[in-house]
Amino acid sequence: MRRESPYPMVPIDEAQRIITAHVTPLGVEEMDVLRNAADGRVLAEDIYATDPLPDVPKAAVDGYALRSADGVAPRRVIAEVTAGAAPGLRVEPGTAVRVMTGAPVPEGADAVVMVEHTEERDGALTVRRALSAGDNIHTVGQDIAAGQCVLTRGTTLGAAEIGLLATVGRVRVQVYRRPIVAVLATGDEVYEPDGEVFPGGVRDSNRYALMAAVREAGCEAVSLGIARDDLSVQRAAILDAVDRADVLLTSGGVSMGTRDLIKPLLAELGTVHFGRIAFKPGKPTTFATIDRPGRAAPLLVFGLPGFPVSSLVSFEVFVRPALRRLQGDARPERPRVRVTLRDPIYPSADRPEYQRAIVGWAEGRLVARSTGRQGSSRLLSMLGANAMLVVPPGTQPFPAGAELEALLTGPLAPFDE
Structure with missing residues (x-):
């Protein structure tokens, strides 16, 4: 007698819609993003600059700060200012100040001439070309204005973002918590890769590949090992994930065989939202939730196929976007x-x-x-x-x-x- 699946085949976009409807970003925590490994974390707040950058006019080149109205007339060099020096000098008509890149522009000066366009001898400066006001000067707030939003909630932190946080003096920021993802392999035929494999057995590539994919998606991966084809063993493993994780990934045990136990267990312990997808490879991919007393969010469970390619492709299409959404990522989808x-x-x-x-x-x-x-x-x-x-x-x-x-x-x- 032909056995039929009790689960209708849902289209890909419907499966993705169902998953998204059950995904809410996890809690927020504060962390020191400069002294901890914050790469890949997602901001849970908007970041604003309190001060303008630059905070004072600064030289954009090595050269001389002067008054553009003096034209190309000779000047007297009265001082030198380096980057980091405190302001206080004043440039009067007929004078100039030697400045380094990043140095504050002295009062009275409205332009900086590049050193390549000058000649200095015995404190006298000759300028080879006329300048206009503002030439080679970084003005106040040119890079960042005071009060400007420099990073928005949902931004994934990388090198540039962490550098920008340091620039505006934000060391401790609110970020979304990383999901804890438990990974469980199932099947009597599945063995540890470094153990003895009996005829007909397979080495467990799925669990280790999925754990790597979980880490690449920015989550913490927890191995639940291999659960043999026994209802009590697999039930105990799933309940372990209920206590320890935000998400559970299983591989194998979701097809129509007599030893495919994951779907019945998920129906017993929670709610199966779909059990088949009109999709290749990975038709039996399953999504379920298990409520947890005292916890705001249920355990999200993805039952992935046992074939290694089906498992990884299903992860990319359905699981990874959900993991990124749990982290508050404003752009969870692959391009x-x-x-x-x-x-x-x-x-x-x-x-x-x-x-x-x-x-x-x-x-x-x-x-x-x-x-x-x-x-x-x-x-x-x-x-x-x-x-x-x-x-x-x-x-x-x-x-x-x-x-x-x-x-x-x-x-x-x-x-x-």
């Missing part, structure tokens, strides 16, 4: 671009497919080449891939030269022109 195919691409007849590809700049446009056979068990198809081609279903191949949409998952690859 999408149009690419020109270098190789023919063969679609699935019945479902949209995310095929692995390498995208680079060639011949004045973005070009994609396939990573080869796209089987869901062939992890080599992920190796070197920096994109996933979004291939609509159909019966005819997309020829070389055709265009498709691609989800960029990494930096553009170097291509030979």
Whole structure:
């Protein structure tokens, strides 16, 4: 007798909508972003500058501060000012002050002439070209105005952002908490990679690949090990995640076999919001929530397929954006671009497919080449891939030269022109 799944097949965009509806940014914490590893953290507040930058007019070049109205007439050099020196000098008609880049411009001066355009001998300065007021001077607030918003809530902190926080004197800032993501492998046939593997067994690549993907997405990864195909064992592992994590990722056990126990357990412990997606590879991908007494947010559970490619592709399309949203990321999605195919691409007849590809700049446009056979068990198809081609279903191949949409998952690859 043919067994049917009790879960209707939902479209990709509907699955993404359902997930997003259940994702709320986690709590906020304050941290010292200059003395702790804040890279990748997401701001939970807007940052404003309290002072202008520069706070006083400053020399943009090494040279001489002077009055532009004096033209090219000789001047007397009365002093030298270096960067960091306190202001206090005044430039009168017929005088100039030697200044270094970044030094305060003395009162009375309204321009700075580059040292290359001058000659100084025995304290007398000759200027070879006339200047206009404001030449080679960084004015007050030119870079940042007092009260200006320099970083907005939802910004991911990188080198430039941390440098900007230091510039405006904000050492301690509010950031969103990093999600704790538990990862569980399931199956009697699954073994630790460095252990003995019996005939028919497989090494557990999914858990370690997913944990790496979780860390790359900015989260803390927790391994729950391997749970054998036993209801009590897998139930205990899921309940462990309820206590310890914000998100649970499982791999395997979500198809239609007699030992696929994850979906029944999730239905018992929580609510399954969908159990199948019209999507390849990864049709049995499942999303559920489990309420936790005394906790504001439920545990988010993603039941991912057992095949390694299906697991990672499903993570990219459905899990990663949710993890970024939990961190308050204002732009949680990977960028999408149009690419020109270098190789023919063969679609699935019945479902949209995310095929692995390498995208680079060639011949004045973005070009994609396939990573080869796209089987869901062939992890080599992920190796070197920096994109996933979004291939609509159909019966005819997309020829070389055709265009498709691609989800960029990494930096553009170097291509030979």
